[in-house]
Amino acid sequence: MIPVMIVEDELIVAMELENFINSKSEYKLVARVNNIDDALYCALEYKPQVILMDINIKGKKDGITSASLIGEKINTTFIYLTAYCDENTVNRALKTSPVSYLLKPFNREELYVALKLASNTYHNLYENCSKVGDxxxxxxxxxxxxxxxxxxxxxxxxxxxxxxxxxxxxxxxxxxxxxxxxxxxxxxxxxxxxxxxxxxxxxxxxxxxxxxxxxxxxxxxxxxxx
Structure with a gap:
């Protein structure tokens, strides 16, 4: 199963995400957190292959900055969740190479496609590469x-x-x-x-x-x- 972590401080959204992931046999929820400090700790502890990251999470750092910090420590993929799509936010997010950028409210079909893209990207980048470089x-x-x-x-x-x-x-x-x-x-x-x-x-x-x-x-x- 593919380990997934949720970083979301809106309780209803977080519960919907958790219920959806738990309904899919190919995914395993390893952590659901509502703040950046716990996100950083759990990312290092559980090494999820996919992280659903709320951009506007409460705290001193937003989701984009936190994704950048996590990406320097572990191999993973990011799906951003946000209600905002202004140019500055999108440009900052793109620098962390996310797999998907979902605007709230999103539907289950969009979420499932994003998860499939993320898991496939992780497989290609970190598991399916040649074991001898070019x-x-x-x-x-x-x-x-x-x-x-x-x-x-x-x-x-x-x-x-x-x-x-x-x-x-x-x-x-x-x-x-x-x-x-x-x-x-x-x-x-x-x-x-x-x-x-x-x-x-x-x-x-x-x-x-x-x-x-x-x-x-x-x-x-x-x-x-x-």
Whole structure:
């Protein structure tokens, strides 16, 4: 069964979603929460493959920001639920690559199609990919450039969104230097990071690559040698 989590603070909507999921034998509800703190905790605890996320959930962070945070920690898919479809909200939501965007009130047929799309997307991205990527780094590591997946000895290594962006950038320029300027503008286009943020990201990626491949070119940038 496909594990699903509901993040919704309207009780009636949440109950309708729960009843629908429970009526479908292919899905299993692993958590139903009404706030962002519980959503973050349950996502890490249960690792749902599909998350039904209310955009305007109560709290300091809205559903879009929370989806971005969750997506950096686990492999999952998002279906947004909202009563709003203004351009700014839609553009923010699209940056997190949701599978569907359902406007309230939605019907059961729309919900079922969205769930099928989400589960199929999860399967294609995280379960049905080749266990050897199209770019070989060495005998152990490879990279699936289509789905931005790092693979070690046939097993997927979880990367955060920015780790994926950095690795993809380095691999596209393999054996050539990527300048600090180009790296920062590619990964943080809206707000340039400080030096510590940049170095921390590189360090995290190095650890996941078992300290192989990435070379620092002092005061200039980085190069991946493969």
């Amino acid at each position: 770019i070989l780094l060495d005998k152990e590591f490879s990279f699936d450039s289509v789905n931005k997946q790092l693979i070690l000895n046939g097993e997927f290594i979880h990367l955060t969104k920015r780790e994926k962006e950095l690795l993809n950038l380095l691999i596209k320029s393999k054996n050539s230097v990527v300048s600090i300027y180009d790296m920062e503008n590619e990964i943080w286009p809206d707000k340039l990071p400080n030096e510590n943020t940049r170095r921390t990201l590189v360090c995290r990626l190095r650890i996941k690559l078992n300290n192989k491949f990435i070379e620092t070119i002092p005061a200039i940038g980085y190069r991946i040698n493969i």
